[in-house]
Amino acid sequence: MxxxxxxxxxxxxxxxxxxxxxxxxxxxxxxxxxxxxxxxxxxxxxxxxxxxxxxxxxxxxxxxxxxxxxxxxxxxxxxxxxxxxxxxxxxxxxxxxxxxxxxxxxxxxxxxxxxxxAPDVMRGEETQLLGAMAELGGGSHLVCMPGTHSKWVRITDGTVEGFSTFMTGELFDVIAKHSILSHAVAEGGHFDSTDAAFLEAVAQAAKHPALATNLLFTVRSGQLLHGLSAKAAKAKLSGTMLGLEIAGALAAARPTGDSVSVIVSGGLTELYRDALSALDLNPAIIDADDAVRHGLAAAANAIWPA
The missing domain is CATH 3.30.420.300 (2-keto-3-deoxy-galactonokinase, substrate binding domain)
Structure with missing residues (x-):
């Protein structure tokens, strides 16, 4: 040491x-x-x-x-x-x-x-953004930061102009465990981000966000009437929640024409990458662990210069 x-x-x-x-x-x-x-x-x-x-x-x-x-x-x-x-x-x-x-x-x-x-707060994500600036570069960017409470951030030349928080992860957990849909997804297990049920749900929710609660109920009714498997039901619930998040984020950020970058690590990487790609928003992926370390390094080097 x-x-x-x-x-x-x-x-x-x-x-x-x-x-x-x-x-x-x-x-x-x-x-x-x-x-x-x-x-x-x-x-x-x-x-x-x-x-x-x-x-x-x-x-x-x-x-x-x-x-x-x-x-x-x-x-x-x-x-x-x-x-x-x-x-x-x-x-x-x-x-x-x-x-x-x-x-x-x-x-x-x-x-x-x-x-x-539109009051909002973030704590910790700002350091990831600081660390990601070398990869983002100058100009305007729309940055997605997935998590229990996902952040979508609008940046111009290193300045955070504004951001929006979406409770996607927390709401998914609540709905999957404590609503009528819990019966549909209880035995769902792991699903792949390329699953057709997931990608179709992303597309439908992004296209028709006003139908949010109706789309959620079809997870249950689809199982009762059309034999939707528990795995597909879970994929559909996840895709619906993600599609709603993306629709809301784009509505808050547009018109900008900005590229979309995602700062993410772990299992959410594939979900967000494939969900965005399904909507023709081919994102740049930045590793969240690397970003926060680089942000902390930038701060440390400024506070305690060698």
């Missing part, structure tokens, strides 16, 4: 990710756990952080840069929000210090859209 330069932490609501970064920018060590804001609020943020740093023998003086829910009102220390339109470079200047006797710890702020008709 003698070559370590800083520790980078992405602290979510239910997840914790830490990387030790060397002087060359290389990842020297990594830690992941389910000790997000909710768990850390009970255990103690400093206790959680120091336990992970000790587990990989990180130096006691190593500085730490943090993004995400550790900076929320209910987190370690409130980092506040920058108001849109917000240059992404500005989040570095607004980082707040955390009082600590042993090391220099900074938490990056989130972004807020204070439009009374």
């Amino acid at each position: 003698t070559a370590a330069s800083y520790a980078a932490v992405d602290w979510g609501t239910s997840s914790f990710r830490l990387w030790i970064i060397g002087e060359s920018g290389k990842v020297l060590a990594e830690r992941r756990s389910a000790e997000g804001m909710i768990a850390a609020g009970k255990t103690g943020f400093s206790t959680v952080l120091e336990a992970h740093l000790a587990a990989i023998s990180a130096p006691s003086h190593l500085p730490v840069i943090i993004c995400g829910m550790a900076g929320a009102k209910q987190g370690w220390a409130e980092a506040g929000y920058l108001d849109t339109p917000a240059p992404l470079a500005g989040i570095v200047k607004a980082a707040i210090p955390v009082k600590d006797d042993h090391r220099d710890i900074r938490i990056l702020p989130g972004l807020a859209q204070r439009n009374e008709a």
Whole structure:
């Protein structure tokens, strides 16, 4: 650990990710756990952080840069929000210090859209956007950031002009477990993003978003009347939710003519890629883990220049 330069932490609501970064920018060590804001609020943020740093023998003086829910009102220390339109470079200047006797710890702020008709907030995604700018480049971009609460962000030359949050993942979970559709999808298991039921549902929902609740009910009625399998029912529910999200995001962003980029990792990659491709929106895919590390690196290098 003698070559370590800083520790980078992405602290979510239910997840914790830490990387030790060397002087060359290389990842020297990594830690992941389910000790997000909710768990850390009970255990103690400093206790959680120091336990992970000790587990990989990180130096006691190593500085730490943090993004995400550790900076929320209910987190370690409130980092506040920058108001849109917000240059992404500005989040570095607004980082707040955390009082600590042993090391220099900074938490990056989130972004807020204070439009009374469309209020919105993000925390953590702004750091991914900062890290993705090298791949996005200049000009105008529409960026999708999938998750439990997906973000669709409008960026022009490195400035976040505005964004919209869609509760797609959370609503899918609620509907699949606690509505009448739970009977249709209970035994669905895994489905592929190229499944015809998924892609057709994406297309129908994107074309007819006003029929949202009707389209959702056809997951059940299609099974009762036409023998729709549980797997196809689950694919149809997922495709309907994604199609509605995309329709809403494009309505909020257009007319722009912007390309669509998706910052994503894991199983959602194929779902969003194929859903967007089915609507002739062939997206550029940017790895979310790489993006957040690059964003944290940009902040660390600005705060603690070599």
